[in-house]
Amino acid sequence: MNIQPSGKPGRWDLLVIGASTGGPAALQKLFHSMPEEVELPIVIVQHMPSGFTRSLADRLNRDYRWSVKEAEDGGTLQKGTVYIAPGGRQLEIRRKGNRLITAVNESETGDRYHPSMDLLLASLCKLEDLRVLAVILTGMGSDGTCGLKKLQTVTALYAVAESEETAVVYGMPRAAVQAGVIDEVLPLHAIGERIGQLVQTTVYEGEVK
Numbered sequence: 001m002n003i004q005p006s007g008k009p010g011r012w013d014l015l016v017i018g019a020s021t022g023g024p025a026a027l028q029k030l031f032h033s034m035p036e037e038v039e040l041p042i043v044i045v046q047h048m049p050s051g052f053t054r055s056l057a058d059r060l061n062r063d064y065r066w067s068v069k070e071a072e073d074g075g076t077l078q079k080g081t082v083y084i085a086p087g088g089r090q091l092e093i094r095r096k097g098n099r100l101i102t103a104v105n106e107s108e109t110g111d112r113y114h115p116s117m118d119l120l121l122a123s124l125c126k127l128e129d130l131r132v133l134a135v136i137l138t139g140m141g142s143d144g145t146c147g148l149k150k151l152q153t154v155t156a157l158y159a160v161a162e163s164e165e166t167a168v169v170y171g172m173p174r175a176a177v178q179a180g181v182i183d184e185v186l187p188l189h190a191i192g193e194r195i196g197q198l199v200q201t202t203v204y205e206g207e208v209k
Contacts, residue, residue, distance in 0.1 A: 016045070017137065019138060022139065026162070033192030046087075048087040057069050113141070121150065131156040132156065136159070136182070143172055149179060
């Protein structure tokens with residue numbers, strides 16, 4: 001379990017989800033199974049070209065109770081709201097006072113994924129006392145693995161990966177599992193319920209209760 005000492009007891013602050021090939025359908029199933037008690041800010045990195053993520057956000061916003069939008073530069077993260085990283089660009093989370101802010105940047109030469117789960121997670125490493133739930137869904141490649149490695153050393157983190165039996169492409173989940181940065185592997189239909197259980201869980205120093 002990748003839980004680092006966090007000082008005071010507290011609830012989870014943020015849910016981050018990474019997906020690639022097969023991700024849009026997986027996100028729909030995940031949202032369908034996730035209970036209403038999940039009122040964290042939710043940030044999604046779905047590998048898509050520019051323009052497609054806004055359509056995905058509109059579709060999810062229409063079909064589910066959460067407010068779903070494409071992330072904009074300078075926006076404040078709100079509970080019960082889902083933010084999808086804009087296709088073809090990079091999304092980071094920063095702190096401004098007591099608020100968490102979305103920062104949207106142009107991709108740099110050499111960035112393999114646009115948007116990148118690794119870059120999003122790396123930005124969370126700079127934020128103190130943040131308690132993060134992370135989910136790695138279906139997709140090619142290994143995006144998310146390096147970011148989880150960094151994040152688990154600096155904050156309270158619990159990471160779930162989609163199992164091979166339900167993943168369209170078992171690339172991203174496999175890479176994270178093999179790297180030892182995943183706490184639990186579950187079929188897609190069970191992940192939403194598990195998230196619901198975890199958001200009711202209090203984080204204490206060095207463990208989850």
